[in-house]
Amino acid sequence: MAKRFLALVGLLAASFSAAEDLCEARPDASRIAVAGGSITEILYFLGAEAQIVGVDTTSTFPSAAREFPSIGYVRNLSAEGLLSISPKLVLGEEDMGPPNVVAQIAKTGMPIISIPEVRSAIGILDKVRCVAAILGLSQRADALIAEQLISLVDELATPRLHAQPSPRIALLLDTNGGSLVAAGQDTAGNGIIEMAGARNMFSNFSGWKPVSVEAILNGAPEFVVVSTMSSRGDASTPPHLRASPLGDRLIAMDAMVLLGFGPRTLGAALQLARTFRGLEVQNAANRE
């Protein structure tokens, strides 16, 4: 038993040191190509946007980030295209790809790092710290976190904030009038529901799956959160849900705020938690 425990500790230590290796200062971070909206957001948060030379198509916040050359979609990068903007460093989300292209880029000697993502409040802080460490901005990051983010994390952790018993929530993707797609286990959607102190109604499957309106109504969620693209606001909530008894329990939120797991996601979780508790008027949510 003790042996097994020791082995476990060893394993944990090993995985930690691996993460440490990833998040250590790089010699040259003067020109960064970013593959992932939350990483771009973090670079702006750290005031390091001057080092960005290109971003992927999910990097839509802040809107100034859209001005950079586009390196394509985070999961469909082009090796040569990325190298053509001559970055000194490539930072990406965990899911950047395709794998062969990432391997091709690494083969040219270009440092290419995927920032680990853990979908929790602490995970977001770790992500910020990791990016900061790579850029050699750890001190600035600690100051900014202490100033802007810690209070959000602390508030999220107060039991008083959360409605008891924890509410059942369904989180849907805005599919533009198509079928409804809900977040199951192991999704960013599940992560934010748990951060907001609620339970995911669709915890019986994993990944994103299409669901019927009936299944949602039958599950009687207390709120339905809809992740929306752009600023279509409430208009983007599914029309058949708007007409249903759940119509006044729909919360629309920008997808990258809600599911990006950058610094803004902390605020989104807090806002959701307050709404669930009835502390805040619903649908004030959709903001850039």
Next chain:
Amino acid sequence: MRPCGTIRILLAGATTCIALVALSMGAVELSLMEILWGGESGLEGVILFEIRAPRVLLAGFSGAVLAVAGAALQGLFRNPLAEPGLIGVSSGAALGAISMIVLGPSIALSATFATYALPVSAMIGACLVTIFLYAFSVRFGHFGMVTILLVGIAINALAAVGIGIFQYVSDDGALRSLTFWMMGSFGRATWDTLLPAAALMVAGVLPIFSLMRGLDLLQLGEAEAFHLGLDVGRLKRRVIFCSAAAVGASVAISGIVGFVGLVVPHLVRLVLGASHAHVLPASAMLGASLTILADLLARTLFAPAEIPVSLVTSAVGAPFFLWLIARGRPN
């Protein structure tokens, strides 16, 4: 004969030129001459030799294979609409590929095998589908052309069900990988994956060239060809299995690239006539050069981002096919 020879030389020249242009153009600006003559080994050398060269070669091989397989199948079925996708090879390969994309992460694979896992499973998918097509058509339809076509359609539908099931159970990441895989790209080419795939493509396509005479005879009709001494069954088996192997290898590494196999042979017949001795070699060269060109557009139009190559080939190929139809039938 003579104009045909000239055209062949012109085509070979054009293919070489296009390949060289494709090698020297891209998102990164580099000078081909400087690297080749100056022995440059910096980042530009790596980009040329490790990224661009395997990619151009893969595009060339795939284009040639798709066009030759398309020409041979059109000849075999005596149907201008036949193409590799029709006998279910492409969707079989797609089914193999998606099963690896979805199930792969849960099977622990050694790093060396992981590089080949996707192409190998796509290849297996293509082979299984072809064997099934053959066995079923022989058992229930005496391997007749119509049966083969109908079974091909059914196989495509079945493969679509399989793909749909995998899409349903796959997670977000796998789903997006799949979407881009289905749209085709030569950007995944590395020497490790290119060489075995290219060997298979060549091994599949070369025997087809020895079947030119048989394919010509077959144009007279199946019974007539038989009475002229052609072993029709053997010809069918060979064309189908060789195209399946070659196309399977191509689809396995580059995904589905549409319309090359359909349009290129028509384009060639338009100029050279229907004799397979002319159509097959010319299709190979035209297919290679057009596909290299399409890939060049795919990776430079929106650089530094790139678009799936099938968008380019289909966007050009589909309207062209419509034009062919309109041209053949006035009013």
